[in-house]
Amino acid sequence: MVASSTLTNILSKAAQLGASDVHIHAGAKLRIRVNGELLEKGDKPIPAQATTALIHSILNAEQMARLEQCGQVDLSLSVEGVGRCRCNAYRQQRGLDAVFRLISETPPSLSDLNLPAHLESLTEYRNGLVLVTGPAGSGKTSTIAALLSIINEKRRDHIITIEDPIEYLHPSKGCLVNQRQVGLHTGGFAPALRAALREDPDVMMIGELRDLDSISLAVTAAETGHLVFATLHTRSSIESINRLINVFPIEDQPQVRSQLSGTLRAVITQRLLMTTDRSQRIPALEILMVNPAVRGLILDNKTHLIISTQQLKRDGMCTLDQSLAELVRTRRVTSEEAARFVTEPQALMR
Numbered sequence: 485m486v487a488s489s490t491l492t493n494i495l496s497k498a499a500q501l502g503a504s505d506v507h508i509h510a511g512a513k514l515r516i517r518v519n520g521e522l523l524e525k526g527d528k529p530i531p532a533q534a535t536t537a538l539i540h541s542i543l544n545a546e547q548m549a550r551l552e553q554c555g556q557v558d559l560s561l562s563v564e565g566v567g568r569c570r571c572n573a574y575r576q577q578r579g580l581d582a583v584f585r586l587i588s589e590t591p592p593s594l595s596d597l598n599l600p601a602h603l604e605s606l607t608e609y610r611n612g613l614v615l616v617t618g619p620a621g622s623g624k625t626s627t628i629a630a631l632l633s634i635i636n637e638k639r640r641d642h643i644i645t646i647e648d649p650i651e652y653l654h655p656s657k658g659c660l661v662n663q664r665q666v667g668l669h670t671g672g673f674a675p676a677l678r679a680a681l682r683e684d685p686d687v688m689m690i691g692e693l694r695d696l697d698s699i700s701l702a703v704t705a706a707e708t709g710h711l712v713f714a715t716l717h718t719r720s721s722i723e724s725i726n727r728l729i730n731v732f733p734i735e736d737q738p739q740v741r742s743q744l745s746g747t748l749r750a751v752i753t754q755r756l757l758m759t760t761d762r763s764q765r766i767p768a769l770e771i772l773m774v775n776p777a778v779r780g781l782i783l784d785n786k787t788h789l790i791i792s793t794q795q796l797k798r799d800g801m802c803t804l805d806q807s808l809a810e811l812v813r814t815r816r817v818t819s820e821e822a823a824r825f826v827t828e829p830q831a832l833m834r
């Protein structure tokens with residue numbers, strides 16, 4: 485879908501101001517999110533009738549029907565001079581609203597995202613499961629896009645992505661890339677995953693592991709020789725591993741622990757922090773690389789001890805607190821900003 489001229493003008497101006505998100509709210513002024521802060525823009529409120537017309541202009545018949553039936557709809561659209569946008573339109577008390585997430589036309593690099601170069605090693609695996617986790621808006625999709633871009637440049641493989649909706653576009657380069665959008669190209673993550681296993685994939689990207697079916701299929705795909713990247717809305721590597729295991733019935737969990745201990749390659753957990761000069765947000769990372777010690781802890785149901793292995797900083801690992809402390813030490817973020825995310829406040833004083 486292509487944006488109308490009015491919407492293009494709004495989103496273009498927002499992009500020039502460095503916005504990540506644009507909120508169009510019935511009967512209220514335009515708001516944009518810049519470096520995590522929601523700012524009011526515009527001289528006067530946008531009438532409810534105008535927001536409705538604007539949103540209707542970007543919906544096709546199927547999306548309009550879904551909005552009428554469900555009260556909300558997700559979609560992607562192209563904006564000339566801006567790139568792509570992820571949009572969620574929804575009904576609320578005053579009328580019809582929409583939120584637009586602005587996305588670059590080209591996938592970012594690891595350096596663009598201020599991510600450590602050693603994460604490129606994750607693209608060298610030929611099989612297994614790599615999780616990128618964190619709260620909404622922490623940059624999970626961008627991190628995976630950067631990793632897929634490296635694979636697309638360097639390898640000669642078949643990449644299949646299953647997303648809701650598609651965000652970054654990956655044109656086929658060294659790899660053949662097929663991107664599928666839930667609700668547009670497939671009915672759901674689990675059906676698309678089942679189909680993907682019959683489509684000769686080498687690398688798979690799953691936009692979100694939402695339920696038992698998608699988690700089970702992702703683990704199976706990793707176990708049967710595919711490299712799988714996926715996101716979870718979890719706040720630590722330990723929570724992520726436990727989430728994957730605990731979604732299964734208790735009687736199945738020993739088998740799942742065995743599967744995960746053999747297939748999980750890494751868990752990257754992210755937070756975004758405002759820099760000291762307030763010019764941008766940069767990531768603090770918890771990095772878990774699954775080495776023999778970690779595999780043993782997963783298998784023995786001792787995931788609570790994983791943090792002790794991370795604290796040793798071997799194999800590129802670190803805890804979130806260690807990452808935050810380093811950002812404070814190098815004065816990239818203030819101690820006050822880091823304190824919002826730290827689990828043990830004394831860690832910032834070491």
